[in-house]
Amino acid sequence: MKTRFFHVTLPLKRPFAHMAHKRTTSDSVVLMIEHQGVTGIGECAPRKYVTGETPEQVIRLVDSALKSRDVAEALEASPTEFLSGMLNGDKRFSDIASLPNNARCLLEMALLDWLCHARSIALCDVIAASFESGLMPSKEITRVLDGHRNLDDFLSSDGPFHCIKVKATINSQSDIETVEKLRESIGPNRDIIVDANMGWTDENARSSMAKLGRAGATLFEEPLPARRYLDLADLRATTNQPIMLDESLCTLQDGEEAIARSSVDAFNIRISKNGGISGALGLIRLARSSGIRWQLGVQVAEVGPLVAAERHLACTVGGYLTVEAGIGDEIFDEFVVDPYPTPDRKNNTIILPPGNGLGVQLSSNINKYKTALT
Numbered sequence: 001m002k003t004r005f006f007h008v009t010l011p012l013k014r015p016f017a018h019m020a021h022k023r024t025t026s027d028s029v030v031l032m033i034e035h036q037g038v039t040g041i042g043e044c045a046p047r048k049y050v051t052g053e054t055p056e057q058v059i060r061l062v063d064s065a066l067k068s069r070d071v072a073e074a075l076e077a078s079p080t081e082f083l084s085g086m087l088n089g090d091k092r093f094s095d096i097a098s099l100p101n102n103a104r105c106l107l108e109m110a111l112l113d114w115l116c117h118a119r120s121i122a123l124c125d126v127i128a129a130s131f132e133s134g135l136m137p138s139k140e141i142t143r144v145l146d147g148h149r150n151l152d153d154f155l156s157s158d159g160p161f162h163c164i165k166v167k168a169t170i171n172s173q174s175d176i177e178t179v180e181k182l183r184e185s186i187g188p189n190r191d192i193i194v195d196a197n198m199g200w201t202d203e204n205a206r207s208s209m210a211k212l213g214r215a216g217a218t219l220f221e222e223p224l225p226a227r228r229y230l231d232l233a234d235l236r237a238t239t240n241q242p243i244m245l246d247e248s249l250c251t252l253q254d255g256e257e258a259i260a261r262s263s264v265d266a267f268n269i270r271i272s273k274n275g276g277i278s279g280a281l282g283l284i285r286l287a288r289s290s291g292i293r294w295q296l297g298v299q300v301a302e303v304g305p306l307v308a309a310e311r312h313l314a315c316t317v318g319g320y321l322t323v324e325a326g327i328g329d330e331i332f333d334e335f336v337v338d339p340y341p342t343p344d345r346k347n348n349t350i351i352l353p354p355g356n357g358l359g360v361q362l363s364s365n366i367n368k369y370k371t372a373l374t
Contacts, residue, residue, distance in 0.1 A: 042111075
């Protein structure tokens with residue numbers, strides 16, 4: 001088996017900022033596996049402030065894991081057997097499942113893509129078989145307003161709006177005015193999510209959530225520093241506003257604790273942050289059984305394989321609050337996969353990538369980012 005790692009740092013055409021971080025390039029790790037004439041690819045997007053992982057750590061861990069018996073077992077399994085085993089704790093794949101979230105995501109995705117190509121099957125069909133779900137041809141998506149976008153330009157160019165996420169700023173009054181204008185523009189029946197990215201204090205959160213709720217916000221994402229579950233429960237009770245967890249929600253255990261402490265109304269599930277497709281499915285299963293809403297989110301500046309994986313998950317497992325689609329088609333001048341899974345911006349929907357596996361292949365641009373292990 002031949003493997004290659006790529007640390008992809010594509011420049012963005014415009015910065016993307018929120019209260020926890022400002023980004024001017026992508027920061028993804030891509031893995032390519034070649035075995036028996038078949039190629040599989042995967043991606044993760046490590047964010048140290050979320051899971052504690054860095055690209056360098058992910059590469060070292062996955063390079064070591066590639067030599068394990070688990071990988072040999074996975075290559076002999078069917079794609080449905082492998083994904084179901086990862087989801088349900090099959091001991092044959094325990095070394096892969098025990099990797100930190102982004103490393104697990106990277107290796108699991110590349111193996112799944114390889115297995116699908118080896119058997120000429122699309123990833124969505126594997127997800128459907130593993131999770132007893134069906135296929136949907138398209139899915140409506142969220143549009144995101146961050147601090148580098150002009151509100152009037154956003155309203156005139158980014159619709160139609162099925163759901164809007166607003167990245168909170170340090171100017172709470174400006175955020176209130178933004179939400180008021182958005183609500184006036186899109187009417188009463190669409191969700192407006194305000195994402196504080198852990199940037200509010202307790203006092204600021206209480207004041208801001210109450211005022212933003214009156215202005216028309218319907219859900220508040222990660223208002224306090226991560227995993228302050230008791231404080232989040234108190235915030236829900238005192239403001240009577242619903243809370244969605246993102247940075248606080250990395251593992252199944254995080255979700256179980258948040259539910260046990262009455263700290264959450266919705267999960268923001270992201271494939272890379274949550275440990276791959278199997279990790280995301282585990283949290284979806286928990287949400288369903290607990291009456292928790294969930295959205296399928298993305299991490300800014302994913303470069304291709306992750307984007308495709310999210311399309312397969314979004315168009316297979318129903319019941320989402322909303323789906324994010326990423327903005328790679330708007331912020332990258334070049335792509336490292338072909339074809340890039342561009343959303344339908346006329347209708348703000350996504351569709352399944354065609355073909356086997358993820359439905360995308362690495363382009364020659366990826367060679368600029370090949371990483372030598374040290």
